[in-house]
Amino acid sequence: MSEMEGGDSMKGIERRERMNLTGGKKEKWPMVRLGDVCDILDSQRVPVTESKRVKGPYPYYGANGIQDYINDYIFDGELVLLAEDGGYFGDKTRPIAYRVSGKCWVNNHAHVLRPKQDSHLDIDYLNYSLMYYDVSKLINGTTRSKLNQAAVRRMTIPLPPLPEQQRIAAVLDHISSLIALRKAQIEKLDMLVKARFVEMFGDPVKNEMGWDLRTIGSFANVVTGATPNRNNSKYYENGVVPWIKTGEIEAGYIYNSEEYISEMALTDTNCKLLPVNTIMVAMYGQGKTRGQVGILKIEAATNQACGAILPNNKYCPEYLYYHLKLEYNQLRGLGRGCQQTNLNLSIVKNFPIMDVPLDIQQRFIPVIERIENEKCICIQALEKLEIMKKSLMQEFFG
Structure with a gap:
């Protein structure tokens, strides 16, 4: 992603062609700096002290998601968190940004972003635009990669009209929900196999059948x-x-x-x-x-x-x-x-x-084959969905 250059009435904007979802017509979307369209609330985030680390209802977030649940909060609202360090930098398969909502605590390993009121920036669109952002040229640090706040402010994202942002976010939300459904199905099938194993042979940790x-x-x-x-x-x-x-x-x-x-x-x-x-x-x-x-x-x-x-x-x-x-x-x-x-x-x-005698072990094979066939179908469907999502993310955000 390139940095913005000044010059016209939209200071610091350059443009990039993107495909309009509504009909395949190419349009030029402006590229905007995060510092121009987002409030960056890093000054409010603080590491949680042991005295406050009391189990409670509020999620405590770090670079990669929820770290704990505590009995206090410092933010209340709709936010996007972007890993500062410890994130999956350079890993194209795992996100470095994620969406949070409601009362929460955020430590000093995640930047806290909120669209400015006059920015015409949809928060779900913002989240998707940052999810797999290549920050390799922005991070600093000799022993540990770190994305500082100055670099965050320089990061640029394409900004289509608000209805188009919402449409893009809705498409990606739908695919993400289907991916989550397939993953849940695969997890249930794995649990079913484990349940059948324990039913036939017992729990190997406890060995209650006395093998x-x-x-x-x-x-x-x-x-x-x-x-x-x-x-x-x-x-x-x-x-x-x-x-x-x-x-x-x-x-x-x-x-x-x-x-x-x-x-x-x-x-x-x-x-x-x-x-x-x-x-x-x-x-x-x-x-x-x-x-x-x-x-x-x-x-x-x-x-x-x-x-x-x-x-x-x-x-x-x-x-x-x-x-x-x-x-x-x-x-x-x-x-x-x-x-x-x-x-x-x-x-x-x-x-x-x-x-366990070999002939008894082998009775497990037909059970596995049936469940693995179902799992294979789910995995193939999941792979297609993930390829589709990756393609759309590339199309929308480059």
Whole structure:
């Protein structure tokens, strides 16, 4: 996004062509600075002190959303919060701005924006225009990226007529609601699978059915991979081998990868081609990543941050996959390290699993197949909606 230049009666405005939703006619929409159309209420935000951190009805917001609920508030109204630091800067899939309404508290990690009364700026439109804004050229800081208030004031957004803003926001609201519905359906299907697992085998954390326990390493081989040298372009150019990283394990059933490596990378490094139905365990990773599990539905390699439990005829991959999913907190909690808490191959190999006979494990497969087929339909629909939303966001906001 370019900065504004002065000159005409609309000071600091430049124009950009945008498609009019009503009939495909191209119009030029002015680009305006946030500092000209928004009140920036940063002076009112303050970090919450321990004395005020009492559980209550008011949301306490930070850079990425609600941090807590407390018994006090400093804002009351319709606002857009924009991450100052700690946000998802550079991540095109997660928003750096979000809409809030009503009484709330905001800490000093989020800028607080409100359209000026005479700006003719719709607040929902403002939120969408900032949601995936590229702030990479505006942030400063050597060890931690920070979007300061001066940079926020210089940020520019396209400003169509108010009815057009409202129409754009309504379209994006509708798609967002459909995306949320599909995600809720997928979550319910996941919960259904977990419920059927517990019904058939019991809760693996409690083991109320009294199954004997066996370590993973006693019935399966556990390996890891490697990261081919990034400086050797031959390892990545025209790559044909899917290469899985920990962030992709969250998908659960893994059908593709973000990156591919070459056959040369397989032969020259410690990367191994893993078979279908390999169980993947995220051993490293920020946030919720460590301890998550997935199951390969393609042949793929992996980096050293993933543990790979190889399939064999001694266990059912679907049984082990959902067993580990239900014990996410237990597995994650075994992480070791001073500077960064990680799992390792020894921890994964020694993790105990309920020793359910293989023929009983296999009764779980038809249950999984039915639910996974429904889930696959929902995921495909979700992907189409997300592509549609991304395309519209690009069209409207560049």
